[in-house]
Every structure is written in structure tokens, then in C-alpha cells.
Amino acid sequence: MTTKEIVGKCGNKKENLLQILHDIQNQNPDNYICKEAIYELSKEMDMSVSEIKGTASFYTMFSFTPRGKYIIRVCESPPCHLLGAQTIFEAIESKLGIKVGKTTDDGLFTLEGTSCLGICGVAPAMMINDEAHGNLNEEKIYKILSRIQEKERGKA
Amino acid sequence: MNQIVLENCGRINPEDIEEYIGAGGYEALGIALERKTPEDIIKTVKDSGLVGRGGAGFPTGLKWSFARASKETQKYVICNADEGEPGTFKDRLIMEGDPHKVLEGMALCGYAIGANTGFIYIRGEYQLSIQRLTKAIKDAEKLGLLGKNIFGTEFDFNVKIKIGAGSYVCGEETALLNSMEGLRGEPRLKPPFPAESGFLSKPTNVNNVETFANIAPIILNGADWFRKFGTEKSPGTKVYTILGHIKRPGLIEVPMGITLREIIYDYAGGMSSGKFKMAQIGGTAGDIISSALLDTPLEYQSLQALGHNLGSGAILIMNETVSIADFLTCCMKFFVHESCGKCSVCRIGTKQMYEAFKRLKKQEAYFDELKTIKELAEELKLTAFCPLGQSVASPVLSALKYFGKELAQGVNPDKKREPVTRENPNIVLNYS
Numbered sequence: 001m002t003t004k005e006i007v008g009k010c011g012n013k014k015e016n017l018l019q020i021l022h023d024i025q026n027q028n029p030d031n032y033i034c035k036e037a038i039y040e041l042s043k044e045m046d047m048s049v050s051e052i053k054g055t056a057s058f059y060t061m062f063s064f065t066p067r068g069k070y071i072i073r074v075c076e077s078p079p080c081h082l083l084g085a086q087t088i089f090e091a092i093e094s095k096l097g098i099k100v101g102k103t104t105d106d107g108l109f110t111l112e113g114t115s116c117l118g119i120c121g122v123a124p125a126m127m128i129n130d131e132a133h134g135n136l137n138e139e140k141i142y143k144i145l146s147r148i149q150e151k152e153r154g155k156a
Numbered sequence: 157m158n159q160i161v162l163e164n165c166g167r168i169n170p171e172d173i174e175e176y177i178g179a180g181g182y183e184a185l186g187i188a189l190e191r192k193t194p195e196d197i198i199k200t201v202k203d204s205g206l207v208g209r210g211g212a213g214f215p216t217g218l219k220w221s222f223a224r225a226s227k228e229t230q231k232y233v234i235c236n237a238d239e240g241e242p243g244t245f246k247d248r249l250i251m252e253g254d255p256h257k258v259l260e261g262m263a264l265c266g267y268a269i270g271a272n273t274g275f276i277y278i279r280g281e282y283q284l285s286i287q288r289l290t291k292a293i294k295d296a297e298k299l300g301l302l303g304k305n306i307f308g309t310e311f312d313f314n315v316k317i318k319i320g321a322g323s324y325v326c327g328e329e330t331a332l333l334n335s336m337e338g339l340r341g342e343p344r345l346k347p348p349f350p351a352e353s354g355f356l357s358k359p360t361n362v363n364n365v366e367t368f369a370n371i372a373p374i375i376l377n378g379a380d381w382f383r384k385f386g387t388e389k390s391p392g393t394k395v396y397t398i399l400g401h402i403k404r405p406g407l408i409e410v411p412m413g414i415t416l417r418e419i420i421y422d423y424a425g426g427m428s429s430g431k432f433k434m435a436q437i438g439g440t441a442g443d444i445i446s447s448a449l450l451d452t453p454l455e456y457q458s459l460q461a462l463g464h465n466l467g468s469g470a471i472l473i474m475n476e477t478v479s480i481a482d483f484l485t486c487c488m489k490f491f492v493h494e495s496c497g498k499c500s501v502c503r504i505g506t507k508q509m510y511e512a513f514k515r516l517k518k519q520e521a522y523f524d525e526l527k528t529i530k531e532l533a534e535e536l537k538l539t540a541f542c543p544l545g546q547s548v549a550s551p552v553l554s555a556l557k558y559f560g561k562e563l564a565q566g567v568n569p570d571k572k573r574e575p576v577t578r579e580n581p582n583i584v585l586n587y588s
Contacts, residue, residue: 015356017338018321022280058340058496059321061280077242078440079399079472081486115324115490116242116440117281120399120470121406130283 001027003037007044014047021056030066031110060114068103068110070148073127077116080124084137088124089113091138095145108152109145160385160393161369162409165253170288173295176256182301184375185260188267189309192375197268198224201371203379205391210236210327210364211438211468212543213456219361222351223269226359231271233262234355234362237278237285238332240324241439242490243470246395247365249407251278251285254369255292259315261368263302264375266313269361274315277332280322289317324494325544329362331496342498343542366395366469386412390455394466400435400473403428412455416445419454420473430475434559438467440487441547443554444480464554480559481516481566484551488513491548502545505536509548516566523569530556 001009006023010016024037033056042049056062074080074088089100092111096104103110119125122134133144168175176182188197202217223231235258239247251258262274278286293315296302304312323341325331330344333355354360370392374382383391390412396419399405403425410423416435420426436444437454443464452458459466474483488510497503512529515521522528529552537549556563574580 014338015336018335019319022319022321055338055340058342059323061322076486077490078436078483078486079243079470082400082472082474082478082483114281114322115494116240116244118239118245118248118279120243120245120397123399123405127281 003040004044007041012045014045017045017047017052017055018059020045021062025062029069030107031068031071032063032066035064066103068108069152070108070128071110071112073112073114073117075115075117075119075123075125076113077120079116079120083123085124087138088126088136088141091141092145095142108149158385158393158411159409160373160382161250161257161366161395162253162407163373164257165249168254170253170255171291173256173292173299173301176254180376181256181372182260182296184372185263185267185301186307188264188375189307189311194224194268194270197264197375200375200379201268204374204382205379205389206367206370206374206382207390207456208364209366209370209394209469211241211441211465213466216363216367219351219363220265220268222349223271223359223361226352228359230273230358231269232355232358232360233266233269233271233274234329234332234336234360235262235274235276235365235368236327236329236332236362237276237282237365238320238323238327239282239365239468240279240327240494241441241468241470243397243399243436243439243472244468245397246407246469248282248285250365250369250395251282252288255285255288256296257369257372258289258365259292259296259302261371262315263306263313264371265361265363265368267311269359271359271361272312272314274313275318275336275355276315277318277320277326277336279320279326286317286319293317323496324490325496325542328542328544331542332362333360340496342496343544345541387453387455387457389457394454394469396469396471398424398471398473401428401430401475401478402426402473413453413458415451415453416471417450419471420450424473427473427475430477432473433476433478434474434480436472436474436551437470438465438550439470439472440490441544441550442467442470443550444483444558445554446558448558465550479517480555480562481513484555485510485513485517487551488548491544495544499539499541499545501536502540502542502548505532505540505545506548508532509552516563519566519568520571521567522571522573523567524573525567526556526560526563 010020025033119132124136125134164179198220206216207213318336326335326341328343331341335341350360386392393409395409408423436442491506492510495502495506533549533552537546540546
């Protein structure tokens, strides 16, 4: 869908802006909101670019730089911290060779820290795109990441 | 049976509206629309003594009567499902396990206050909740339980879903309204309160998911029935999420007034390792309490008498391996990230707190660090614009009260503060 079509679907009222931004980001293969889309949106919504950027940049789920196909969000909040979130970061960093906020060279994974995901019952926890993973340890993380890597290699 | 909110969770198929109806669902709405006036509904909710379950504990019936009193024709009902308090996931499990109960509560609220549109503002991370509620709304509309002329009466009520995008402060009701209007999620000045001027400047009633889930059972069984649960001043049940160093982390619904000791040893199966050291009640914005309070009843009044608050219902249990300075550093990091930046005391204060606790953790704190932390916490409590900044004081002041000695170990009595000069501006620029 083009930006124009998305605005047409949601309606160009200001109160639909968050939904429109979600849709723009979700249909971008690199999981982000590109500059061109914001300029187009500005025309369609009759809002200034800075107003749109001002709202969008407030929310952590929106990105303005290209991201990987799989976004790994590791919970950094106190309940997960207590049960070893730091080792989860280290395990992912060593397996994928990237630091927090970065994307792997093959464009598969982006690693992000996040506030509580609401799955503290199985802390330490993370989400990969929409899928939640809990009770993590090094071994489990390696398995999860390898499974995705193999699946993607199979496609290539 | 001790459950009200979770009575159907895990017992019915949440994606099948017939099962909810089979369990007595939508009966309260039918009775209300056919036989009761909006005033009756508000009176029953008031008499039940139900207070908001989002954290602030405001009487629900009273809140509704404010929105009811407005003469505007367009009013809104909003369900706050932007559950972001770390350690809290009760609303998610209610929405996933029994979505129709929330919708029925919202429709009853709409009838009571005179609104025909409702919104559920769900945080973007809760994909399953969004899916289940979307399906629930469609199914209810098909059967005429939502939409136009519900139960063949004059009453219309439509529910729409709004999806958040990752912001803790949007759980504050006026920030949530701004976010719904497509703005930055910064809180608004009150008054006017939402009951007077809320979403798109129209009278709006905002309640938490758990609060709405209490409504249908109250209307169906009456205020006296509800008052049989809990204590005299805090009737009903409370859904807690219990986590940390315990054998069985998870979700429980228990009568108000149960003690922390009962929660740990009867429900959570005891400590998973080590000895009990402290608990944080109400999420990251909640108070840290020591073993001295293990036998205090958990309900609004007893805690308030001690200067504490029940908050969102998250109870994080920690054993003796947890260092208080390390734990608070993590809490403060959260606040630095989530502070919206609108008021300077929160924007800068959270950052200074974070730096101070990092120094305490490394045992490199200034000689007067604890005093300045206390002053800053009190300043935040008094002057921050919204509850986010004000609540930073809760974990800090309670930790100073119960674990002051341990925190003092991080102080280096010989470390003096350098005078601020042009050459040494003493500004922390690195935000990592």
C-alpha cells in the first residue's frame, strides 16, 4: 500500500496518525518510517512535517532508520533485570555480533532494549517481532536465533 | 469462589462469545438496559465501593457521576489498556482470557454516563490482546450486543480499538488522551478533568481494564454481594502479578486485605532461592518494603496509613542477593527513558537520580549523596507535573527509609563535590 492508500483507509483525521504511522512502518520491508513517507503524509494529512515527526519520535516503537527483518526487543525493566536480562543481552550480542541499537550485516536482526513487555511471569523475556519468548537462558537464545537463521537461509 | 475478574479466565474459550454468554455474560447489560436507569447503575457502582484498579484508587461510581452530570451530547468511554508498569500484566491476561467482560463493562459505563462511543487504548506490544478484542467486538456486534439498538432498546454503543506505540507515560489518562488525538503523549494540566473535557474536548470517562471487568458482576449480583469480598473500606478483590525470586510467579486474584506473607508462602510457593529481603509493590513506581511489613494487610487504607500505596498490583519479591543500589539504578534507568520531557524537574531529576544511584552502586557516591537524593525525591514528589515524575519518589524514599544503612555503604565520605566553574561545568552530557 502506498502512503496515500493508507491514509485513505484510516481517514486523514489527526487522531488516526498513530495507526497510520504503524501501517507505514509495518509495510516497509526495512521496518521503519522513511523520510519520503513523512513528507507525503504531511501533504495528505495537512500537517507540518515537524508536527508529524514530533509525534512519531515520541514513541519508541517507531524507527526512522532501517531495521532488520526480525526486531529483537529484550526487556530491560527491573523484574527481568533481577533474573538476568544482562546475560541475555550478552548472549545475543555474542551470537549475532551486534550491539544494542544495531542491525546485523545480513539485514536479518536488529537488537533493541525495551521497557516492560508485560510477560514478567516468564522473566527474563524478549520479543522477536510479535512473538514473545520467556524463561530465557543462553542455550535457549542460541536455539531460537539459529532456528530463524536456518529458516532464512533455506529461503535464500 | 473467590474470583470476580478472573472467574472465566481459563474456563471459557475467550474467542467464543457463546461460551461467555453461557457463563452469564451480557446478562448484566440486558438487565440494565431493560429494567434500570443510568442513575441506578451509578448508584450500584457507588454503593459497591469499587475504586479504580489502575493504581490511583479513585472511586469509580463518583467518577462516572461527574461524566454523567455533563450536558454535552457527545461523550466517550475509554478503557485504559496501556499497561506499561513494569511487572504488571494483569490487564493483558484479562483481555486475552475474557475480552467480552471488558466490553460489557464499557457498554454499561456508556449507558450510565450517556456515551455511545468507546475506545480501548491498547499498548502496541499486546498483539494477542488486540486480536482477541477485535474479534470480540465483531462477534458482539453480530449478535446485537454492541452497535445500534442493543437488546432492541434505544441504546447504541460502538467500541473501537486504538493502538499505542511504546510509551509508559501514556498510561496517565491525560497523556493517553493526547496520544489518541495523534499528539505526543504528554500529560495535560488538570483541571479541566477528562469528565469535563477529555477526548477531542468532549466529556470522557477513563477507567482501567480491571475496573471495567468488575462492573458486569457488580450490576448482576448487586453492591452487597461485592462488599462480601475484601475489607470494609476496600471491598472486592485485587488481581496481583507476583514475580521475582519465588517458586510460582504469575497472576492471582485474592480478596483485598491479604498480607504479603500469605502471598509469598501460600500462593507463590515460597522463595525460589535465598531469604526474603524486600518487595516492591505497585511496579517500578511503587514502594520498596522490608520484611517488617510482611504482615501488613494489602489494601488501600492500611498502606496509606504507613505512607505507602498499593499501585498497579505488581509485587516483585527479592532475596538477599539483590543489592538495593543496583536495583534502584535499574528503576531510575527506566524513568530516565520514560520521562516525557515536558517538565524539567522530571526530565532532569530522573537523570540526576540515575547518576546518583550509579555512583552508589560503584561505591563512589559523594559524602552528601543520600541527603541530596532525599531532597530531590521530595522535590519530584511535590513539583513534577504528572504522576510519573511524582512517583519516582516512591521507590527512592521508601528505600531510604528501610535500607538507608545499606545505601550508605556506597558513600565515600572523603569525596567532596567540585565547585562548578567555567572550566568544570559538571554537566553530564552522556545519556548512555
